[in-house]
Amino acid sequence: MKTKFYILLLLITMPLFVACSSDDDGDGEESGIATRxxxxxxxxxxxxxxxxxxxxxxxxxxxxxxxxxxxxxxxxxxxxxxxxxxxxxxxxxxxxxxxxxxxxxxxxxxxxxxxxxxxxxxxxxGGAGTAKLYVYPAGTLEQQLGNDYENIKELILTGELNGTDFKFLKEKMYNIEGLDISEARIVSGGDSYMFNGTEEIYTETDKVTDSLLGGFTKAKSIKLPASITSIGTGALSGCQELTSIDIPQGVTSIGDMAFAGCYNLSSVNIPETVTKIGKSAFSICIHLTKIKLPEGVTKLSDGLFANCSDLKDITYSFKLDSIESSAFYGCTSLEKIIIPKSVKFLSWLAWSGCTNLKTLEYHSEKIWWTNNTGCHNVSNIIIGNEVQEIELWAFRGYKALQTLTIPANVKKLKSQIFYGCNMETLYMEATTPPETDGCLCTDDMDYSTHTNAMSKCTLYVPRGAKAAYEAVGCPWTDFKEIVEY
Incomplete structure (x- = not known):
C-alpha cells in the first residue's frame, strides 16, 4: 500500500517539476530581465x-x-x-x-x-507610376531605385540629393512627368551633373544651380526644395509641359533664362524675398497669362517676358527703376503698360511687337522714345502729373492714337513726338506753351521737307492762352486750328 502511495505522489508532482525546472523552452529567451x-x-x-x-x-x-x-x-x-x-x-x-x-x-x-x-x-x-524615396546618404538615388526607374512617372524624394543624383535624373529619368523634391535638400558633392561647353557644373548646397532641372520636357509638375536660396541660369528652362511653379520663401534671386521655354507655364508664385530676376527669365512662356513681381524687384531685365504671347496682367513694384530692352517684346495679348514714377530708364525696345497694346500710362519724369514697331493699336496714352519732358519720337508709330492730353507740368516737348500718328485732337493744359525744339510731326524722316502733318489736328488750349501759342509760331501754328476751352 505504501508503494502505491509513493507512485501516486510522484505522478502528481512531476508536471510541476517540469514546468519549474527550466528558465527557457529552447528559444533562447531570457526570463526575469528587461527586454533588449x-x-x-x-x-x-x-x-x-x-x-x-x-x-x-x-x-x-x-x-x-x-x-x-x-x-x-x-x-x-x-x-x-x-x-x-x-x-x-x-x-x-x-x-x-x-x-x-x-x-x-x-x-x-x-x-x-x-x-x-x-x-x-x-x-x-506610391501609387502606380509613383515612387517615394528617402535618399540618404546623398548620391544613392540610382542604387535605391534599381531597375524600376523606367516605369516611374512621378518621383517624390526626401533626404539629401547631390550631383550624382541629379546626373542620374537628367540622363536616365528625363521623361518623368512629376518631380517633388520639396522636402529634400540639395547638397554639394558628388559627380558633375553636366558640362556646359566650358566647364563641369556641380551642385551647391541649397541652390538650384545652372540647368539643374532644365530639359525635363514631359514634367507637368516640379516642386522645389523649401530650403533653396537661389535659382540659377536656365535652372528649369525647356520644361515644356510644366504648368505651375511655386518658388519657395527664402529665394532671393532668379537667374537668366531660368524658366525660358516653359511653354505651358500658366501659374507662377514668386515670394517677396526675391529681389533680382535675370534676363529672359520667363521668355517664351507662351501660356503665362498673369504674374505678380515682388516689391523688391526694381528692374525688368532684358527680355524678361519676351514672347509671352498670352500674358495680359503684370503687377510690379512702384519702386521700379528701369525697364530693359525687350522686357515685353512680343507680348501680343498685353493691353496696358504702366510706367511708375520711380522709373529712370526705359529701353527703346521695351515693348516692341506688342500688337494688342492699347493703353500706355506714364508717371515717370520723362517719356522716352520706344521702338513701337507693331504697336499699331495704341489709342490711349495717359500722361501723369509727374511727367516734365517728352522725348524725341516718343509716340512714333502709334497709328491708332487720335487724341491726347498733355498736362501743365510738361515743360519740354522734343521734335517728332507724333511722327507716324493720325492725331485729330491735342489738348494742352498749360497756359504758357512748353518749350519745343522743332516740329511735332512731319510726314517724312527728312525734316527739311516738313509737310504739315498736323494740319488735320485741332489744338485745344486753356481759355485766354491762344495768343501765347500763336505768338510762338511753329509748331503750334502747324495745327488745323487753335481752340480755347
Missing amino acids: FTPSQESTKYFANGIDFGANSSEQTVTFTTNKRWTASSTESWCTITPGKGSANDGTMTIKVSENKSYENREAVVTLKTGELNNYITVRQ
Whole structure:
C-alpha cells in the first residue's frame, strides 16, 4: 500500500517539476530581465524614417537582435510580414507589399512586439507610376531605385540629393512627368551633373544651380526644395509641359533664362524675398497669362517676358527703376503698360511687337522714345502729373492714337513726338506753351521737307492762352486750328 502511495505522489508532482525546472523552452529567451532590442545598422533607418516602396510588388528585409520572443503584424492586408513571429537572439523578418494598382499613395504600420516593447515601422507605397524615396546618404538615388526607374512617372524624394543624383535624373529619368523634391535638400558633392561647353557644373548646397532641372520636357509638375536660396541660369528652362511653379520663401534671386521655354507655364508664385530676376527669365512662356513681381524687384531685365504671347496682367513694384530692352517684346495679348514714377530708364525696345497694346500710362519724369514697331493699336496714352519732358519720337508709330492730353507740368516737348500718328485732337493744359525744339510731326524722316502733318489736328488750349501759342509760331501754328476751352 505504501508503494502505491509513493507512485501516486510522484505522478502528481512531476508536471510541476517540469514546468519549474527550466528558465527557457529552447528559444533562447531570457526570463526575469528587461527586454533588449537592437536593430541592425542597415535597418535602423527603417524604424526612424519608415520604408518607401514603389507601386510594384516588392519586399525589404529587416534585421535586429532581441533577448525575447517576438511577433510582427501589419495594419493593412497588402503589407505582409514573413515570418510573423520568432525566437530570441538574431531576428529577421521580410516586409512585402503587393502591387499598388491605384494612383493613390497608401500607408501601413508594422508593429514588431518584443517582450513588453512595441517597435513600429511606417510602410509607404506610391501609387502606380509613383515612387517615394528617402535618399540618404546623398548620391544613392540610382542604387535605391534599381531597375524600376523606367516605369516611374512621378518621383517624390526626401533626404539629401547631390550631383550624382541629379546626373542620374537628367540622363536616365528625363521623361518623368512629376518631380517633388520639396522636402529634400540639395547638397554639394558628388559627380558633375553636366558640362556646359566650358566647364563641369556641380551642385551647391541649397541652390538650384545652372540647368539643374532644365530639359525635363514631359514634367507637368516640379516642386522645389523649401530650403533653396537661389535659382540659377536656365535652372528649369525647356520644361515644356510644366504648368505651375511655386518658388519657395527664402529665394532671393532668379537667374537668366531660368524658366525660358516653359511653354505651358500658366501659374507662377514668386515670394517677396526675391529681389533680382535675370534676363529672359520667363521668355517664351507662351501660356503665362498673369504674374505678380515682388516689391523688391526694381528692374525688368532684358527680355524678361519676351514672347509671352498670352500674358495680359503684370503687377510690379512702384519702386521700379528701369525697364530693359525687350522686357515685353512680343507680348501680343498685353493691353496696358504702366510706367511708375520711380522709373529712370526705359529701353527703346521695351515693348516692341506688342500688337494688342492699347493703353500706355506714364508717371515717370520723362517719356522716352520706344521702338513701337507693331504697336499699331495704341489709342490711349495717359500722361501723369509727374511727367516734365517728352522725348524725341516718343509716340512714333502709334497709328491708332487720335487724341491726347498733355498736362501743365510738361515743360519740354522734343521734335517728332507724333511722327507716324493720325492725331485729330491735342489738348494742352498749360497756359504758357512748353518749350519745343522743332516740329511735332512731319510726314517724312527728312525734316527739311516738313509737310504739315498736323494740319488735320485741332489744338485745344486753356481759355485766354491762344495768343501765347500763336505768338510762338511753329509748331503750334502747324495745327488745323487753335481752340480755347
